[in-house]
Amino acid sequence: MNRKINLIGSFATDWIRYSDYEYKKSSNTEYIVPTKDAVFSMYNPFNVAEDLLLDLMRIGQLALRPEALNKPEMNLEIKNNILVFAKKYGLFGFISSCVYNRNIIGDEHVLFIENNPVTKEKTMNGKEYIRQFIPFAEEGDVEIKEYKKCVDIVKSEDSPKFYGKRPVVMDLIFSRFYAEQVNWIIDFAKMIVSHFYQLLTYREASGYLTENVTVMTDRFHAEKIGFKINQLDRTTIAWEFDSLKTTIETIYAFVVTDEKIFLSRCKHCGNIFIANSKREKYCSPSCRNCSNVKKTRARKSKAKE
Ligand SMILES: [Zn+2]
Numbered sequence: 001m002n003r004k005i006n007l008i009g010s011f012a013t014d015w016i017r018y019s020d021y022e023y024k025k026s027s028n029t030e031y032i033v034p035t036k037d038a039v040f041s042m043y044n045p046f047n048v049a050e051d052l053l054l055d056l057m058r059i060g061q062l063a064l065r066p067e068a069l070n071k072p073e074m075n076l077e078i079k080n081n082i083l084v085f086a087k088k089y090g091l092f093g094f095i096s097s098c099v100y101n102r103n104i105i106g107d108e109h110v111l112f113i114e115n116n117p118v119t120k121e122k123t124m125n126g127k128e129y130i131r132q133f134i135p136f137a138e139e140g141d142v143e144i145k146e147y148k149k150c151v152d153i154v155k156s157e158d159s160p161k162f163y164g165k166r167p168v169v170m171d172l173i174f175s176r177f178y179a180e181q182v183n184w185i186i187d188f189a190k191m192i193v194s195h196f197y198q199l200l201t202y203r204e205a206s207g208y209l210t211e212n213v214t215v216m217t218d219r220f221h222a223e224k225i226g227f228k229i230n231q232l233d234r235t236t237i238a239w240e241f242d243s244l245k246t247t248i249e250t251i252y253a254f255v256v257t258d259e260k261i262f263l264s265r266c267k268h269c270g271n272i273f274i275a276n277s278k279r280e281k282y283c284s285p286s287c288r289n290c291s292n293v294k295k296t297r298a299r300k301s302k303a304k305e
Contacts, residue, residue: 003274005049005255009237012228013166014042015244016159016174017090021083023182026135032086033136033179040159040174045089045244049251050274055085056248057272060193063186082185091180092188093173093243094118095133097224102242104130105144105168106151113223117184130172137177167242188245191219192252196263196272199256222249267291 018034019041025031034040045052059081068074098116101107107126112119118132127144134142143154153161153171160174172178195216202213226240241247255263255274264275266283268291273283282288 003050003261003276005053005251005274006258006260007046007049007251007254009227009239010230011044011046011247012230012238012240015045015090015247016040016042017087018176019087021086023079023083024136024179026179030182031135031179032082032091032182032185034176036176038176040176042160043089045247045251048089049254052089053248053251053255054272054274055081055088056189057193057196059085059186060189060191061270061272063190064193078186079182082182090244091173091178092185092245092248094180094184094188094245095130095173095178096167096169097243097245099129100223101126102224103151103167103169105153105172106146113221115219115221117181117187133172133179134175134177135179142172142175142177170242173243191216192248193272195220195252196256200265220249222246222253225250 017040018038020035020038021032022035023030024033059078062068062074062078062081065074068078094117095104097113098118099110099112101110104110104126109123110126110129111123112121130144141156145152145154151168153168153175155161155171155175155177157176159171159176161171162168199215202209202215223246224242225246228238228240230236230238239247239250241250255261262275262278262280263272264280264283265272266287267281268287269283271283275281282291
């Protein structure tokens with residue numbers, strides 16, 4: 001058994017990651033951004049779907065622990081995990097997933113999707129919105145050029161450009177100057193984990209449910225997902241995502257509805273893992289052993305009494 005998620009279709013276009021990231025502050029807000037000398041590489045998120053999802057949920061689980069709020073070393077652990085995550089999978093593309101606008105670049109106003117991590121506002125000036133994602137770019141680093149009939153992004157580095165094949169905003173997301181706030185990432189990771197916890201609760205109560213219950217209606221918003229139909233030896237769906245966020249949401253949707261493998265929570269350590277059957281209760285042999293030792297001890301001490 002391979003613990004592989006049954007992903008329907010393929011990922012149409014690769015995502016970007018840089019070799020190194022750093023934390024930087026802009027007006028007292030902490031951002032994560034590729035380092036100056038970082039080099040990019042492209043990868044296919046569907047090829048690493050299981051690790052991608054579990055690594056994000058690990059961050060969410062750490063952040064949801066009550067002690068995460070006041071323990072500095074706990075925050076350090078979360079931040080280290082986010083840094084490792086970014087190097088493995090890149091940033092989330094929140095600039096695209098937070099608004100209904102498709103191209104964003106050159107739009108006078110952006111219209112926000114409800115409960116996005118960036119703002120509680122309904123609309124914002126387009127340029128002001130973009131500035132939040134390139135707080136460390138200096139003059140000439142990334143420039144938005146508006147021509148009569150189109151807009152373009154001119155970058156002072158060699159990151160990928162799509163020349164109209166994908167929304168112009170992708171040129172910005174894939175740039176070395178594109179940054180995201182640490183809080184946005186933590187919020188998203190917490191949301192996915194909370195969604196899963198609530199789903200587990202509903203599953204336990206599923207015997208009592210008489211109609212469909214939507215899990216976390218107000219927080220789970222996987223918007224702007226497109227697809228094409230491709231033909232090679234067989235006909236397949238090719239998903240088009242403008243953000244890693246919606247990619248992760250889609251992978252998550254596939255795993256929780258998969259009937260061959262199960263996203264589960266370890267009965268011993270609480271970690272989220274992929275199980276091959278509903279009977280599998282522990283994330284690792286060591287957790288199973290620890291739990292067995294505990295049970296034996298409890299039985300022995302009861303016998304003594
Ligand atoms: Zn465990």
